Structures are given as structure tokens and as C-alpha cells.
Amino acid sequence: MPLVRSRSTQIFQNVRTTLEVARRGCTGASALGSSLLDSVVNKKVYHDDAWEKSDDNVERPATPWVRTVQSGIELLRNPKYNKGMAFSKTERDRHYLHGLLPPAYMNQDMQVLRVMSNLREYTSDLMKYNHLMALQERNERLFFRVLMDNIEELLPIVYTPTVGLVCQQYGLLFRRPRGLFISIRDRGRVMELLKNWPERRVRVIVVTDGERILGLGDLGVQGMGIPVGKLTLYTAIGGLHPSECLPVTLDVGTNNKSLLEHPFYPGLRQNRVVGEEYDELVDEFMEACKARYGSRVLIQFEDFANHNAFRLLFQYRGSHLVFNDDIQGTAAVALAGMIAALPLTGGQLSDHTFMFNGAGEAGTGIAEMVALYISKEAKITIPEARERIWMVDSKGLVVKSRMDSLQSHKIPFVKDYPAHSTLLECVKAIRPTALIGVSGKAQSFTKEICEAMTEYSQRPIIFPLSNPTSNSECTAEQAYTWTKGACVFASGSPFAPVEVDGQWHHPGQGNNAYIFPGFGLGCLVAGTTRIRDEMFLAAAETLAGEVTDEDRKKGLVYPPLRKVRAVSAQIAKAVASKAYEHGVATNLPKPANLLEIAEKRMWTPQYRRYR
Numbered sequence: 001m002p003l004v005r006s007r008s009t010q011i012f013q014n015v016r017t018t019l020e021v022a023r024r025g026c027t028g029a030s031a032l033g034s035s036l037l038d039s040v041v042n043k044k045v046y047h048d049d050a051w052e053k054s055d056d057n058v059e060r061p062a063t064p065w066v067r068t069v070q071s072g073i074e075l076l077r078n079p080k081y082n083k084g085m086a087f088s089k090t091e092r093d094r095h096y097l098h099g100l101l102p103p104a105y106m107n108q109d110m111q112v113l114r115v116m117s118n119l120r121e122y123t124s125d126l127m128k129y130n131h132l133m134a135l136q137e138r139n140e141r142l143f144f145r146v147l148m149d150n151i152e153e154l155l156p157i158v159y160t161p162t163v164g165l166v167c168q169q170y171g172l173l174f175r176r177p178r179g180l181f182i183s184i185r186d187r188g189r190v191m192e193l194l195k196n197w198p199e200r201r202v203r204v205i206v207v208t209d210g211e212r213i214l215g216l217g218d219l220g221v222q223g224m225g226i227p228v229g230k231l232t233l234y235t236a237i238g239g240l241h242p243s244e245c246l247p248v249t250l251d252v253g254t255n256n257k258s259l260l261e262h263p264f265y266p267g268l269r270q271n272r273v274v275g276e277e278y279d280e281l282v283d284e285f286m287e288a289c290k291a292r293y294g295s296r297v298l299i300q301f302e303d304f305a306n307h308n309a310f311r312l313l314f315q316y317r318g319s320h321l322v323f324n325d326d327i328q329g330t331a332a333v334a335l336a337g338m339i340a341a342l343p344l345t346g347g348q349l350s351d352h353t354f355m356f357n358g359a360g361e362a363g364t365g366i367a368e369m370v371a372l373y374i375s376k377e378a379k380i381t382i383p384e385a386r387e388r389i390w391m392v393d394s395k396g397l398v399v400k401s402r403m404d405s406l407q408s409h410k411i412p413f414v415k416d417y418p419a420h421s422t423l424l425e426c427v428k429a430i431r432p433t434a435l436i437g438v439s440g441k442a443q444s445f446t447k448e449i450c451e452a453m454t455e456y457s458q459r460p461i462i463f464p465l466s467n468p469t470s471n472s473e474c475t476a477e478q479a480y481t482w483t484k485g486a487c488v489f490a491s492g493s494p495f496a497p498v499e500v501d502g503q504w505h506h507p508g509q510g511n512n513a514y515i516f517p518g519f520g521l522g523c524l525v526a527g528t529t530r531i532r533d534e535m536f537l538a539a540a541e542t543l544a545g546e547v548t549d550e551d552r553k554k555g556l557v558y559p560p561l562r563k564v565r566a567v568s569a570q571i572a573k574a575v576a577s578k579a580y581e582h583g584v585a586t587n588l589p590k591p592a593n594l595l596e597i598a599e600k601r602m603w604t605p606q607y608r609r610y611r
């Protein structure tokens with residue numbers, strides 16, 4: 001059982017035990033407390049009708065109201081405008097703040113240091129995440145400054161792997177909602193819900209239905225941690241203003257039994273709705289987004305299960321500005337890593353033989369982009385390029401004898417070849433020089449497999465891209481040790497540097513976080529209306545071009561994360577430029593200085609002076 005899962009189960013168990021103990025009166029719970037807990041344990045409070053009846057006890061309704069001018073305590077409690085102790089004396093005079101803050105002044109630089117000192121005291125990543133989210137709720141600019149200044153240290157906290165843990169425990173950890181929750185019961189009034197969202201100028205939406213969260217499976221509405229995390233990166237890395245970003249979770253139920261039984265599960269307690277009803281909700285959502293925010297709002301599909309992911313992408317890419325990050329964003333980042341690896345492996349990409357362990361969204365998405373790249377590089381057709389690419393799924397090698405039962409996204413990669421069931425057999429038979437893990441299956445790159453690759457390849461490419469860390473096909477330490485430091489390595493979630501025979505290897509992070517923020521920025525810069533595969537290809541080539549020989553000497557096939565914002569501006573330029581080339585840009589005429597425009601558009605979280 002992966003670590004993350006068992007921790008979640010442990011916490012769930014603890015909650016149950018606490019409730020049980022309290023119910024039996026062992027903790028001295030009051031009569032009222034005890035009966036409340038009773039009803040929780042007996043699952044009364046979250047019966048379907050509990051929500052309908054939730055107003056029953058209100059005798060005299062009150063009107064919630066606030067003043068609108070932001071000054072005094074309201075200013076301090078408004079995360080968009082709050083600066084904490086960084087309010088100057090003049091601002092404190094003018095905005096009625098004296099007495100509400102300690103008398104000292106502390107600028108943002110010092111505040112960043114203070115936040116980091118606090119954060120580094122926490123030993124648990126989950127506590128660090130909570131601390132950061134609490135900061136975001138208090139002071140948005142400081143939150144983003146802290147994140148941007150410490151991106152290497154904090155990316156694993158706001159993103160994978162910690163965000164996986166956060167999703168698993170979302171119901172328990174829930175404090176303040178972030179993002180828009182649209183449930184299957186909201187059919188017919190999705191626009192009304194969009195209008196409840198406080199921001200009007202939304203430019204990017206990340207939406208999930210929570211069915212395939214990282215490699216953790218169906219987490220239902222608890223998947224909200226993912227769109228929230230992705231959009232945090234749109235701001236920190238891609239420079240979008242926080243108010244331009246809208247995280248959405250479509251709650252259509254969950255088939256995760258343990259969540260459905262969890263007393264704190266915050267979503268609908270029903271199995272997933274499928275078929276027409278599901279499609280109607282998605283369709284209403286897509287049309288409402290366009291009607292509310294315009295046809296140039298970028299919609300990113302994230303962590304949908306593949307039976308929906310492919311068909312939704314194909315359904316909407318002709319009518320909306322939409323892409324699927326797990327298929328296309330991942331494809332670009334993986335391709336970039338392989339292009340950047342070429343000076344280490346020698347030769348061209350078309351000289352390699354590729355094997356994908358996992359033939360789903362990420363696997364076939366990357367494979368198609370590799371084929372597109374190779375077809376251009378080697379001046380061959382795409383079907384010819386696909387000949388170099390082999391797929392392995394949960395049932396083994398994707399071959400002709402399995403044709404009748406294969407999903408359509410695997411068909412282009414079917415080979416007329418004998419069936420092989422284990423990955424080791426496949427590796428020994430096909431001798432891939434690049435092995436990419438996108439199965440979500442932890443530890444499937446074994447010692448035998450890694451060693452076998454070194455028998456015929458001097459520098460095998462080994463990319464275990466599955467997330468979070470607990471689902472990675474192997475660790476960096478394993479890959480470097482088993483190949484005696486020979487492999488070119490990148491993983492979906494981060495690993496620490498590894499020393500083998502006195503030499504340090506720095507594992508790169510092959511994660512779509514390198515792509516989507518700059519990609520989105522590029523779409524906005526050009527005013528793109530549709531997305532073309534060549535735009536992702538351009539993003540991949542640009543990212544690869546940002547890797548220096550110095551990076552490669554350390555083993556890196558991605559630029560260091562501290563440069564990721566500058567890299568994103570370059571990606572934005574390349575993507576926008578392709579959009580113009582393909583006639584899908586609307587910000588006309590095409591400006592000559594796309595890079596400058598991208599850089600200038602990037603929001604920075606420095607405090608503003610208030611009049």
C-alpha cells in the first residue's frame with residue numbers, strides 16, 4: 001500500500017476512533033456534543049435530506065451585511081489589499097489602521113523571511129501547506145512573493161506531491177472554500193453559479209471532475225486541490241493575475257466507497273453520474289463559461305479519467321479554447337526533456353526506440369507528440385514515426401492480437417508482434433532506449449529492467465513520470481544506482497540529488513508545470529481562439545532550448561525551477577508566435593516584440609502604495 005494512502009486511512013481511522021470514543025462518553029463530551037457525535041457516527045447529518053432541512057432550526061433570520069469601503073479592520077482582513085505590518089505610517093493614518101497593528105513597520109522582504117522562518121519549523125509538508133494556504137487567505141501578495149522567491153522549495157508543497165495528500169484529506173482539512181463547486185444538481189443553473197464567483201475578468205479556468213487525481217484515482221469533489229494548485233502556478237510561474245484564474249470542480253458523485261462513507265466527505269454522496277446527464281452538465285458548463293467570460297477564455301481539462309478526457313477534448317477543441325493538460329501539456333514537457341537529453345545520449349530523437357509503461361492520457365499524448373516531432377526531424381510520415389514507439393498497458397504489450405479490446409487512443413501504436421505481458425519481457429524483447437512511466441503504478445521500473453537497459457544503451461532515458469511520489473515507477477536513487485549513474489533521469493514529482501560513485505546527479509522534474517503556465521500566457525498574449533498541436537510543439541522546443549550544457553552536466557534535462565518564470569515568458573512568446581502563424585490569434589496586427597509583451601503582462605506581487 002503506498003505511504004500516502006495508508007496515512008490517509010490512518011487519519012480516517014483516527015477520526016472514527018475519536019468519534020467512537022466521544023460517543024461512548026469517554027472524553028467527557030457534553031450531552032449535546034455526544035448526541036451530535038452520535039448522529040455523525042450514525043451518518044445522519046449527511047443524509048441527503050440534511051441539506052434540504054438545514055434551515056429548519058433558524059427562528060429569526062438575520063441579514064448579513066458589510067460596509068463596502070476598505071479601511072480599518074476590513075482592509076486588514078481583505079487578502080487582496082492587506083499588507084500586514086507593511087502598511088506605511090501615512091497609509092495607517094489614512095486608512096484608520098493605527099492600533100490595529102503592532103507599531104513597527106516591516107517591509108515585504110522581511111515578511112518573506114519571517115514566513116519562511118516559520119515554514120521551515122514545520123516538519124510535516126501538510127502543515128506547511130496549511131500555513132501557506134492560511135497566508136493566501138490573509139495576504140495574497142505576500143503569499144505569491146513567498147512562493148515565487150522560493151519556488152524550488154515550495155513547489156512540492158503547493159503542488160505534487162503534497163497536493164495529492166491534500167486532496168486525499170480534503171474533507172478533513174477543509175476550512176475555507178477556494179474555487180467554484182458545480183454539482184450535477186446544478187444542471188440548468190450553471191450560469192447562476194458562475195455569476196456567484198466574485199471575479200468578472202476570468203481568463204483561465206482549470207476544471208476537473210475528480211475522477212483521476214494524479215495517480216490516486218477517484219477522489220470526487222476532493223479533487224478541488226488540483227485546479228487550485230494548478231492555478232496557483234498560473235500566477236506564480238505564468239504571471240496571470242490571481243483574479244484571472246478560476247478553479248472549478250464538477251461534482252458528479254464518486255465511486256470511491258471509502259469517501260462515500262467518510263463522515264467529513266464534502267461532496268455529493270452518490271455514485272458517479274454517467275452518460276447523458278454527465279454530458280449535459282459538461283456542455284452547460286462549457287457554454288456558460290464562453291457566455292460569461294468570452295470565447296477567448298482558456299479552459300484546461302485536468303485529471304479527468306481517460307474515458308471522458310479524450311472524448312471531451314475532441315468534442316470541444318473545435319468550438320472552445322480548450323486543452324487537456326494530462327494529454328497535451330504532459331506531452332510537451334516529456335518531449336522537451338527528451339530533446340534536451342539528446343546531447344547526452346547522442347544522435348537524434350528518431351534514433352531512439354520508445355517504450356511507454358501506461359497507454360492512457362499521458363502515455364498516448366506524449367507518444368503522439370514524439371511522433372509529430374520525429375516526423376519533422378527525420379522527414380518521415382507520422383505512421384512511420386509511430387513505428388519507433390511501443391506501448392505497454394495493464395495487460396501488457398499493445399499488439400494486434402489484442403485489437404478487439406483496445407481503446408481507440410491506443411490503436412495508432414498497435415504492433416504486429418507477439419504478445420508479452422510483463423514490462424521486463426517487453427524491455428528485453430524490444431530493447432527501448434527511452435522508457436517512460438505514466439502508469440501510476442509505483443515501483444514498476446525494477447532493478448532488472450533498469451539493468452537490462454544498460455546492456456544495450458550507454459545512456460538510457462528513464463522517465464518515471466507518475467505522480468505523486470508514492471506512485472512513481474522508481475525513485476531517482478534507484479534509477480541512478482541500478483544504472484551506475486548512466487541513465488538520463490526525470491520524474492513527475494521531485495527527488496533529491498543522488499550520489500553514485502562520488503558523482504552527484506540532479507534529477508529533473510518532468511512535470512507539465514513547466515508548460516501550462518507559459519502556454520496559457522502565450523494564448524492570452526495572442527488572443528488565441530483555438531489551440532493547435534504545433535503550439536505545444538513550439539512550447540516543448542522552447543523549453544528544451546532553455547536547458548544549458550551546465551544543466552546537463554548535472555544531469556538536468558529541464559532548466560532549474562528558479563528560472564521557470566523567465567522560461568515561461570519564452571514559452572509564451574513561442575506559443576503566441578505559432579498562434580499567429582496558424583491564424584488563430586485575434587490580437588491583430590501581430591506585434592514584433594512578443595517576448596516583451598509577455599513579460600510586461602506578467603503580474604508581480606510587490607505591494608502597491610495606497611492613496
Ligand SMILES: NC(=O)C1=CN([C@@H]2O[C@H](COP(=O)(O)OP(=O)(O)OC[C@H]3O[C@@H](n4cnc5c(N)ncnc54)[C@H](OP(=O)(O)O)[C@@H]3O)[C@@H](O)[C@H]2O)C=CC1
Pocket residue numbers: 212213214215216305306325326327330333357358359360361362363392393394395437438439440441444465466467468471491492493510511512513
Ligand atoms: N509528470 C506529469 O506531468 C504527469 C504525470 N501524469 C501521471 O501519469 C499517470 C497516468 O496518468 P494518465 O495517463 O492520465 O492515466 P490514464 O488512466 O489515462 O492511463 C493510465 C495507463 O496506465 C496503464 N496501467 C495501469 N496499471 C498498469 C500496470 N500495472 N502496468 C502497465 N500499465 C498500467 C493503464 O492501462 P489500461 O489502459 O490497460 O487501463 C493506462 O493505459 C498518473 O500517475 C499521473 O499522475 C499524468 C499527467 C502529467
Ligand SMILES: CC(=O)C(=O)O
Pocket residue numbers: 160213214215303325326466467492511512513
Ligand atoms: C501533473 C499532472 O497533471 C498529473 O499528474 O496529473
Ligand SMILES: [Mg+2]
Pocket residue numbers: 214302303325326
Ligand atoms: Mg493532471
